[in-house]
Amino acid sequence: MSELIQVLTQDGSYSLRSILFQENFHSLKGALEETKIKFTNPSGLNRFKNKSINVLDICFGLGYNSASLFSDLIKQNSLLNWYALEIDKKPLEYSLNNNSFLELWHPKVSKIFDFLYQKNQFEDQFFxxxxxxxxxxxxxxxIPPEIKFDLIYLDGFSPQKCPQVWTVEFLSKVTKTLNPKGYLITYSSxxxxxxxxxxxxxxLFSIKSNFNSQNKWSQGTVAIANFSKNKFQNNLYFDKLSLMEEEHLLTKASIPYRDPDLNSKAEDIIKERLKEQFLSNMSSTKKWREKWK
Ligand SMILES: C[S@@+](CC[C@H](N)C(=O)[O-])C[C@H]1O[C@@H](n2cnc3c(N)ncnc32)[C@H](O)[C@@H]1O
Incomplete structure (x- = not known):
């Protein structure tokens, strides 16, 4: 379907660039680093040690987020029920042919990925x-409606490039599959x-940068339906939204992407949103940017 170009990122891990979407799959700073900081760390996987967990990976791509998840869950004997959504088989084919990708993970990951590629599924006593x-x-x-996910990873291309997976209507379907205590995690802020x-x-919570990073910008969003506030104080990986982030939500930038019948073209979703922004009385995002430099 797509044309993909190999990209070597700064932490030495490989990623891809999509010619169709005109966007890289990962930040140039590091595909592996991005997975760890933006998806694996905020997942709190130790909550599921020796227990069962349901996970949905939306926009599986090369499979970094799920490979990291699988590796950690294998080591702690979790029982996993996992679903993924992806439009293109080529990134998985690329991962299966790239030893430096496969070597990053527990050896069982390549077997699972091979089954996913050949048979669209994998099953053993744990997964x-x-x-x-x-x-x-x-x-x-x-996805069977009775399944509620403890974790949902949402890793589509950016809303400006692939608005289809960020609309009110699609996210409404996604959040209906989230367990009340489940985390929906995305790199998008x-x-x-x-x-x-x-x-x-x-x-809403904002994903923190890692300690050494100079970059203090949010690394993404964790969204939880039913969050226990007392557990929150000890959380290393995500925090309440800052005043700056809250004020961002009061500007025209917060006007949503809409796809009433879940079949609009990307350009139409963008065009309709621009119209809605133009007609809106909300404060301008430019002013917000100037205030927060
Ligand atoms: C940013 S990449 C995902 C990166 C991925 N999580 C990884 O670890 O490599 C976005 C992915 O979304 C997929 N995609 C784009 N539009 C889609 C759609 N409408 N439905 C399902 N997948 C889609 C692309 O094929 C691509 O693999």
């Missing part, structure tokens, strides 16, 4: 995994995405 190939907006309907998740009833 039950199924990948649904195709448009995420359609394939999400093929877009005001539109955050406001959509808040309006869907989720509590």
């Amino acid at each position: 039950k995994c199924k990948i649904l190939w195709g448009e995420a907006r359609e394939q999400i309907n093929n 877009s005001a539109a995405v955050r406001m959509t998740l808040r309006n869907l009833g989720l509590e």
Whole structure:
């Protein structure tokens, strides 16, 4: 479907660039680092040591987020029920042919990935995994409705490039599959995405940078339906939104992406949002940017 170019990122891990979407799969700073900081660390996987966990990976791509998840869950004997949504098989094919990717993980990961590629599923006494190939907006309907996810990873291309997976209507479907105590995790700190998740009833948190990083910007968002506030104080990886981030949500940038029948083209979703922003009385994002430099 797509044309993909190999990219070596600064932490030595490989990623891809999509010509179709005109965007890289990962930050140039490091694909592996991004997975750890933005997805694995905030997941709090030790909560599921020797227990069962349901996970949905939306936009599986090369599989960094799930490979990291699988490796950690294997080491702590968790029982996993996993689903993934992805439109293109080529990134997985690339991962299976790239030893420096496979060597990053527990050896069982390459066996699981091989099964996902050949048979779309994998099952043993610990893991039950199924990948649904195709448009995420359609394939999400093929997840059995009784399954509620403890973790949802949302790793689509940016809202400006791939708005289809960030709309009110799609995120409403996604959040219906979230267990009340489950975490929806994304690298995106877009005001539109955050406001959509808040309006869907989720509590928002901002993913922190790692300690050594000079970059103090948010690394993404964790959204939780039913969060126990007393556990929050000890959380190393995410925090309440700062005043700056809250004020961002009061600007026109927070106007959501909409896809009423879940079949709009990307350019139409963007165009309709621009119209809505133009007509809105909300404060300008430019002023917010100037205030917070
Ligand atoms: C940023 S990359 C994902 C990176 C990935 N999580 C990884 O670890 O490599 C975005 C992925 O979304 C997929 N994608 C784009 N539009 C999609 C759609 N409408 N439905 C499902 N997958 C989609 C692309 O094929 C691509 O693999």
